[in-house]
Amino acid sequence: MRQLCSYIVPFALCAGLIGTPALEIVNLGVPVAQAQALPAEVRRGYTLLDQGLVKDAIAAFQQAVRRYPQSIPAKLGLAIAYRRQGQISDAWDTYQQVLAQEPNNQLALKSVGLLGSYRPDWQASGIEALTTLLSFNPNDTEARAQRALLYGYQGRFAEALADYQTVLANNPLPEILLGAAETFTNSGNYQQGLELFNRYRATGKSISGYAAIAYARALRQTGNPAGAIQVLEPQVQAAQIDDRIIQARAELSLAYLANQQFTEALAILDPLQGRVDAILPLARSLNEIRLRTNAAGLAERVANLYSQALAQAVTPNLQLLREAADVFRGLPQGQQTALNLYRQLAMSQPNDPSIQIQILSLERQLGLISPADLKGRLYQVLQILPTDPTQQQQLAQALAQIEPPGPEFLPIYQNLLLAGANQPFLNFRIAQLLLQNNDLEGAKRALAAYAASPAGATDLALQLLAAEIERREGNLAAAQTRYQALITGNIQDTDVLNAALQGLAGIYLSQNQPDNALVLYDQLLARNPQDANVQLGRASIAYQANRISEAQAEVVLNSWLQTQPTTNAPAELFSLVAALPASPQRENLYNALLAIDPNNIPIQTRSLQLLVSRDPALARARVAQIVASNPNNVGVYFLQGQLAQAIGDLSLADKAYQTILTVQPYNADALSALAGIRFQQRRFNSAQQLYSQVLALNPNDLAIRRTLASLSAAQDKPLAALEQVEQLQVQQLTNGTSDNELSRQRQQLQENFLRRRGFQPSWERY
Incomplete structure (x- = not known):
């Protein structure tokens, strides 16, 4: 802890300088008349102190205290002399003796408050002394500023900022501005911290030492890393490395x-x-570099450094435990260590909701609880939001670190921001929740709010969510451009790059370009050869594109099931299981996946396909129950439509898809499904109109264009159908691709056309 003189008491007293003995005794609260009556030893001690003979003054005061053990002036004089001699621990002990005898002695209270900044284990007593002093003198600005400083040292930023808000309203001294600037910066309020640093500089004073490190941090966090470098580079030019140089180098690393x-x-x-x-400063900086660059070996170094820090502390403080837990949860293979640390924290802070959230999140990641368990227990934890600003901030940070559990949690996230929690990434999470509700405009506004923050301005994850919003809007070209920019941008963030590859693969699939999607998944596998989830995703695409057989897809699926718990099922597992035909051998798997996500329509479809073959009435009843429980979820109407088609109830299927289109008139899947129903109902004009709407949304959808050709044939327009198929083949040849299904469709159209005119096709004559 820095040893610094405070502005809470007059500088002369802070420095241990003394005026005349009589005046000093009056300053101690002794009237002049009584001062003259003080024992000669006490008055002699003050005389020696006034003459600068500090060691002799200490001896005189020690003698006076031994002779007059109840003399407050003697003990205060001794404490002052100790401080002037640099015997800070002796001064502290002596002031404590004064307070034990006279708890409301204002000079002792002020001095203890000042000395509280010298050692971490004195901070709490310093705060307590200043709180007592402020109960007598609530308008003592300097005392309140010193208490704010001590609160800040202890990480009790809510109390620190509350004190500073009062102090800053009263045109404080420059030194108070500097302490406030450091505290606001260290609390994460970088913008206000920077404003206070600028106010301090406007007084003509320069910033150096530890304050310069905080100033550089405020510059970096508000988007001016070059300015931070300019501040810090002179600070590290020292031959000897002490704590200040260590901190400066760590911060300069982050600025670079x-x-x-x-x-x-x-x-x-x-x-x-x-x-x-330097273990902790080094670990922090290396971890930031790891997060930004994914440099080889850094994860292991960071883990080792934090393990050393924990091992060195006989009883690690709560702040270190939380910091280490936060870091380990983001390290490869570090989740179990993080969970153990959070559980250790929870024993000391059982009512801290942010710790409970971290525990639940990690238990879910490790497959120890199901999504339903996570959602239910999380909802209980968040029923009552904390009112303490520090706990609100920690809660916001915890929620920002986990995937949003469901749109019903949206008000909780919004209320935290309204309460003043300074966590910009919470806007990103809110955008995700709004996207789950299909509120695209709201999601864009939340994402813009995140982009306006210094952190959001450089966060590439923002581009991923923006691309997903564009995809939902039907603007596939814009989404594709975003993904390609990330892929070709030589970015260092592996997670973002992997997500961009998967996102672009999804775009290609929606454009019926499975081969392009497979190329991207091959890149993903090359980058992550041991990633079982990527293997699942590639198998799902390859199977749906007829590039691998059902048996080959099942090999990949069974391999995953043999090595992974279904409680930790990724989206790729749902995709592959839904793509494969319904199978009685997979009924238990369907049930397990539906226990995780009861509203997963493709899996519900496979489960109901098995049920409908045994009991159509029960299948219909289950769908009706699902629809009644989720009337605002368009996905359940897809399920209803598909079931109705399976049992031949085209009227119910028609109604289900029309329900979707009343809410989402441009839903391409619903338009296509309804067009198929109208085709089966031989309502060809209506089917053609619907298919044309789908084609307007997805001009490159080969399957729809093939279907339109079939529709032309069904409407007794064989030449138009042949022309459409031939145009598709020409287009594919131009693109360097081919489709055997188109060739078969063209051959069948030609055969039917020739037979209608009395010709036997040449290929049937032999």
């Missing part, structure tokens, strides 16, 4: 990182390697 100077970011940390006193 934000300025895209990756080599410098690592090089500036080299002198910190192997230093016991």
